[in-house]
Amino acid sequence: MIKVFNTMSRTKEIFKPLKKGEVSIYCCGVTPYNAPHIGNARPFVTWDVIRRFFAKSGYKVRYVQNFTDVDDKIIKAANEQGVTWKDVAEKNIAAYFKSMDALNVRRADFYPKVSETMDDIIKMIQTLVDKGFAYVLDNGDVFYSVEEDKNYGKLSGRKLSDMLAGARVEVDSRKKNPMDFALWKAAKPGEPSWESPWGAGRPGWHIECSVMSLKFLGEKFDFHGGGSDLIFPHHENEIAQSQAALGDENSFAQYWVHNGFITDGNEKLSKSNKEMVKRNKGFFTVEEVLAKYPGEVIRLLLLQTHYRNPLEFNETRVIEAQEFFGKLAKAYWQLDDLARKIHAGEFVKDTGEKNFAITVSPAGGLVEEGERLLSNFYAAMDDDFNTALAITHMFELAGEIGGYYNEFVGGKILPVTIDGDIILRVRDIYMEMAEILGIFEQPVPVEKAEEKSAAPELVNALMKIILDLRQNARAEKNWKLADKIRDDLKAAGIIVEDTPQGATWKKA
Numbered sequence: 119m120i121k122v123f124n125t126m127s128r129t130k131e132i133f134k135p136l137k138k139g140e141v142s143i144y145c146c147g148v149t150p151y152n153a154p155h156i157g158n159a160r161p162f163v164t165w166d167v168i169r170r171f172f173a174k175s176g177y178k179v180r181y182v183q184n185f186t187d188v189d190d191k192i193i194k195a196a197n198e199q200g201v202t203w204k205d206v207a208e209k210n211i212a213a214y215f216k217s218m219d220a221l222n223v224r225r226a227d228f229y230p231k232v233s234e235t236m237d238d239i240i241k242m243i244q245t246l247v248d249k250g251f252a253y254v255l256d257n258g259d260v261f262y263s264v265e266e267d268k269n270y271g272k273l274s275g276r277k278l279s280d281m282l283a284g285a286r287v288e289v290d291s292r293k294k295n296p297m298d299f300a301l302w303k304a305a306k307p308g309e310p311s312w313e314s315p316w317g318a319g320r321p322g323w324h325i326e327c328s329v330m331s332l333k334f335l336g337e338k339f340d341f342h343g344g345g346s347d348l349i350f351p352h353h354e355n356e357i358a359q360s361q362a363a364l365g366d367e368n369s370f371a372q373y374w375v376h377n378g379f380i381t382d383g384n385e386k387l388s389k390s391n392k393e394m395v396k397r398n399k400g401f402f403t404v405e406e407v408l409a410k411y412p413g414e415v416i417r418l419l420l421l422q423t424h425y426r427n428p429l430e431f432n433e434t435r436v437i438e439a440q441e442f443f444g445k446l447a448k449a450y451w452q453l454d455d456l457a458r459k460i461h462a463g464e465f466v467k468d469t470g471e472k473n474f475a476i477t478v479s480p481a482g483g484l485v486e487e488g489e490r491l492l493s494n495f496y497a498a499m500d501d502d503f504n505t506a507l508a509i510t511h512m513f514e515l516a517g518e519i520g521g522y523y524n525e526f527v528g529g530k531i532l533p534v535t536i537d538g539d540i541i542l543r544v545r546d547i548y549m550e551m552a553e554i555l556g557i558f559e560q561p562v563p564v565e566k567a568e569e570k571s572a573a574p575e576l577v578n579a580l581m582k583i584i585l586d587l588r589q590n591a592r593a594e595k596n597w598k599l600a601d602k603i604r605d606d607l608k609a610a611g612i613i614v615e616d617t618p619q620g621a622t623w624k625k626a
């Protein structure tokens with residue numbers, strides 16, 4: 119049973135998919151006017167994990183994320199740089215993909231762009247005009263009329279009267295109500311424009327997400343996501359437009375999921391905060407951060423806080439996350455080492471005492487611990503996608519793996535007692551957690567080279583056991599056995615020398 123905190127009801131609800139076994143998701147994408155900063159990355163990493171989790175839980179996932187490629191900021195950047203708006207958008211869409219690829223964010227199923235969805239946008243605005251929810255001004259601007267919409271404000275929980283009292287709304291006497299918002303903006307000189315029934319112009323911001331989500335996901339879909347700064351007015355307006363156009367107040371997204379801000383100090387990370395940008399010079403955009411630290415470390419850091427909570431981002435925290443990642447990576451290599459030995463036939467499988475190897479471990483059965491922690495991992499994800507808690511279960515398993523491995527290296531677990539299937543099952547469990555979190559998909563760093571191979575420690579431990587047995591034979595004057603051990607070792611390329619301090623050995 120998956121529970122989701124729905125911004126609409128402000129409670130955790132049991133998730134009921136509209137179609138059994140399927141999940142449809144729309145997340146507001148970026149306005150590609152400059153390179154994304156780390157705060158921009160949070161919703162996409164969040165939804166990437168949610169998608170992976172649903173997919174691993176057996177759902178067929180359909181995920182749509184837009185690019186707002188027609189926008190004031192893009193037009194401004196184009197004018198400043200002396201290039202076209204398309205150049206600016208394309209350059210920054212490429213930068214977005216580069217950053218997201220480094221963070222292991224899987225591609226969406228669809229990436230609609232405003233410039234490619236114009237006909238559908240115009241159609242929806244026309245529907246709103248026809249139904250009386252929108253009005254056209256003489257100059258060709260089209261506004262949504264909030265007063266015609268009795269449900270306006272239901273997502274953010276605000277009443278129209280409170281909004282008017284509390285908001286500093288710019289005075290535009292042409293609007294019927296100050297909260298009315300633009301669906302279509304008449305063309306201004308030097309700006310890109312498209313033909314419409316109201317003259318040349320371009321869409322307002324909110325309408326695109328209504329059109330794109332409905333176009334790719336249908337009149338009802340499961341999730342709509344984005345940063346919590348989008349609740350009002352963006353998502354409020356999306357709901358208003360969509361449900362008015364469809365004439366169904368239960369249509370559109372069923373669950374509204376919003377991630378918290380990434381902060382610097384107590385302030386939300388923002389490009390428009392000049393002081394903050396200055397303070398974080400060289401460590402602000404995703405690209406800058408990735409130049410210094412691996413993408414998987416940054417991804418892990420983003421997931422170590424529950425998506426709804428604010429997340430403080432600074433270099434100290436990145437370094438801590440890197441150390442934490444190193445501990446998870448260590449267990450990855452320990453399992454890798456054991457798996458390689460299994461494939462090389464170093465362990466004797468199926469001794470008739472299948473669980474002997476794991477029962478001698480103080481972990482009390484590595485595979486049982488693995489199964490228990492995997493089930494805890496899923497329970498954490500089921501509870502409003504609590505990656506922070508899920509990660510602690512993975513970390514606990516890493517500790518169990520390390521304990522087992524150290525016993526093996528220390529000679530307390532003999533290779534002949536190891537059941538390869540059990541080790542491989544533990545590795546599958548560990549990698550299942552990693553796959554949902556989206557780590558270990560890039561080359562995994564090795565902390566210390568010697569930890570990659572247990573061979574020298576293992577040989578030392580085994581040789582000690584063998585020489586002790588030979589010493590016992592000598593003490594019992596069983597010269598035949600003592601000599602046989604020495605000769606067999608010699609045949610295996612190991613020279614035993616008896617010294618006053620006891621027997622020593624070396625490779626021939």
Ligand SMILES: [Zn+2]
Binds near residue numbers: 145146147327352
């Ligand atoms: Zn949007």
